[in-house]
Amino acid sequence: MITPQTLDEYYVRIGRLKQRYLSERFEQDLPVFSSHTEAVEWFKALFQGSFIFVEEMEGAHSESYYLYDIIHDREIWERRERDLREKGQANGLGMLLCAQRVDIYKDGAVHLAV
Template sequence: MITPETLEEYYVRIGRLKQRYLQERFAEDLPAFTSREEAASWFRSLFGDNFIFVEEMDAANSEKYYLYDIIHDREFWERRQKDLREKGTANGLGMLLCTQRVDIYADGSVQMAF
């Protein structure tokens, strides 16, 4: 069961900088959610301000889904956001793995990037 106390067990270190990243076992152990709001609330209670809404998207079947990011490294994320605002692009060591994408659908189903 995923709790604040067990969260660290779900992380692996990847990339040249050995950044923390949630492994697939995290997605396998997620509770069953019945709505997007329930799922987003659960993630927000676990990650706090490091769980952010990105944008609403249209799925192929005319439904909507919602993109969120879990920020794993706030320093890299803030630098990436600054570069995007000022330069229109962000690249560099650590930028890609500083967040992890979470797609949440209206029915509460969750897909994560690994």
């Protein structure tokens, strides 16, 4: 079961910076959510200020879903966001794994980018 106490067990470290990201096992062990709201509340409780809304997307058959990021490295993420605003692009060591995308659907289904 995923709790604040077991969360570190779900991380994998890779790359020169030994950045961490949540493994496929994390997605497999997620609770079954009955709605978008329920899933968001659970993620916010677990990740607090490191779980942020990105945008609403239009999916197949006009069904909306919602993109969120789990921020794993706040310093690199803030630099990436600043570069995107100021330069229109961001590149550099660590930019890719500083955050991890989470798609949450209206029915509560969750897909984690790994």
